[in-house]
Amino acid sequence: MAVARTSYRRRYGHRRVTTAVAVALAILAGAGVAGAGPDPGPASRTSAASSSDATSRRGTLLSAERLYTLASPEDSAAELTASGYDPGAARHGVDAYRLLYRTVDAQGRPTTASGLFTLPRGLHGRLPTVSFAHGTGVHRVDAPSMQRKVFLTGPSVSYASAGFATVAPDYLGMGTGRGTHPWMDVPSETTASLDLLRAARRFAPRTGRTLDRDILVTGFSQGASAALGLGRALQAGEDRHFGLGALAPVSGAYDFGGTQIPALLAGDGELEPRWGMVYAAYTLVAFDRVRDVYDDPDEVFRDPAVAELFDGVHTGPQMLGALPRTLDELLTPYGRDLLAHPKGGLAAGLRVTDRVCKDWKVKAPTRLYMARGDEQATVRNTARCAAAFHAGGSEVSVVDLGAVDHQTSRHLGSNVRATAEVVRWFSTLRTLRPGNAR
Template sequence: MPVARTPHRHWRVTTAAVAATILAGAGAVSAGAESRTSAAPSSNAAAQRGALLSAELLYTLTSAKDSAAELTASGYDPGAARHGVDAYRLTYRTIDAKGQPTTASGLFTIPRGTQGRLRTVSFAHGTGVHRIDAPSMQRKVFLTSPSITYASAGFATVAPDYLGMGTGPGKHPWMDVPSEATASLDLLRAARQFTARTGHTLDRDVLATGFSQGASAALGLGRALQAGADRYFRLGALAPVSGAYDFGGAEIPALLADDSELEPRWGVVYAAYTLVAFDRVHDVYDNPSEVFRDPAVEELFDGMHTGPQMISALPRTLDELLTPYGRDLLTRPKGGLAAGLRGTDSVCKDWKPKAPIRLYMAQGDEQATVRNTANCAAAFQKMGAGVSVVDLGAVDHQKSRHLGSNVQGTARAVRWFSSLRTGSIR
């Protein structure tokens, strides 16, 4: 495909003055006094959430034609492409699931040929197990195509890698909505700092979207923004796609059911990932042998195994995966697992979005039961929120209705976002 690539560039930002050192080829033009091999920041700086540490230009799509070609090759709709795209990896300060200072990374894409204020989109990606299964680490269909879609349509777009993925340390706390929300918000803050040096500013109203795991992350971010978590950014609109919003009440029962509507292979994957990931934050078990017949299952989710490696190593059925105690724990959650699920399942409960909201789903989804979306919509409607549920129809991609919903949901969401008038979507 005709995609132009620009020379590698890297910005390292000082925490005090937020000054940049720009390295292009063998030369360097310094706007600050810190090199890319500078000393570690002070402990005070480590507590500064959203502080930008570095920005690296990953690739450039020089024109709308190049953006459209990339989207077409990945199976995405190129119809909204109006610009070329610059794609950066931002590294920034945030907090981990325990509230301790850490760092994270994410993809930031901006439309080329623009100046001034840009409308702001936050896209949260779906489930991955390897730390490079993240938007800033791989130029890959489901990791980068949504960001390219939004940026080529004229939006500045952040896509968090999440904690423990990308360049961030530690292991990924999968489906931990609070830490997904903080990582997303702090990436917005870092992007706002960075755009000050690109001739742009970010619009205050954040259009929050995401797919699968990222759908819950988008709702978590939206709730935080509406609650005033940031003094600048606020919630503009919500457009999550195919999420497991009722993870404990709908998704886990569906994957455990003998006559499950979900693909059994994915039931094994998600059952294993649930126990391992929730244990990292909420102390679900003392030893993996309590819940897994083979305790080595835990090692498959260490961030260093690829998805194919993980899937091929897992047993084929839930009975082969789980001990009786492990299955009972998923069936009737208690202790740390119950506590974690209360947080994960809160994304649609006990709050009323004041911004426009559409929930996108696809009947026949083999990974996320559509009862998640129905239950989420009912919870919002109970609070008096006007929420639209959009059935995307038969949208298979690579023989997957779930993946297809990401492709079609992105196409629908970018057009909806484009139709919303800035300043009227609070």
């Protein structure tokens, strides 16, 4: 494997967790988010004083940088076409900004994060507002505020050109934020998303706009779970300005431990093996960043350098080129057994991740979007999510996008097709007029 080898403990400070350290590591970033649920592991904040300070500063806008302008509807349509998205709803040009703001990390400590804020040109006053959460990336530039005319920015431009103010969090450890990314940690995805909304609310008046109170929440793949986390927090009243207007997650791994991981371990052809390697490795590495899963990577990986592929510096192609081709080459027997039968920190983390559709009754209009034959997120995730919502008395519907493709990927194709569908649906829920107030 062409990865520079460095002592894992020296580089990342990893160690067996003592009782005192375990307290700090086990804290959910969403401990203050209603609906995040009790932490199944040891739970306490590092100190009441630091927690209070971090909470009071969350959403503070640190900087706003104009990234680009699409001067006309035609420019927006051309941008969307170049990115592979449907330009049919483009009615406005777009101004795009990178916002840097204060939030908290996965242990509840103060940190910073970045995100993309896009606005429709020619519309002022109160704007209907969309929050879009993106799918999995491994390099810190695999984030909406860091790239343009690519898969990542298509949804933001789609919504903004249709008349919506749109926020798209980069997440912790991506974009210009600090640290490494705690992938599939729904509580920290929730806080990063909510705090970007707060920062955007502070910035919007400088442009002659304000944000509508009822947020239209969507997200793709990893971002589908993040969208549900944000929707839950908004409905619970975790922000005094914002509430939940609608939910439209796309192709999520909502039952990550119960359905997604067993599917990638099965190796029966339902999921594409290459991505099975990625998600198996990323699960172990990322969950270990938040909760103690292993003492050293060589316990779970045959080549412990695999852990360094997810440091935010390696690109997707570098990662894919370096990962083994089979799970037997990737994982030790203990590593495979840990994924098959989670315990300790991994089991605790998965219990939180797998609760996104459980134990709450969504009151806003909700649609779950999926594509038949999804090769990365088994469609059973969506079925399980819908069943959990229905069992709790929620009225949600499943939208089957069909067998769509985007550069041979039905998973990616679902994001493209769903974006066009969700734009139309959101447009029926809000009247797109300048100054429209609830």
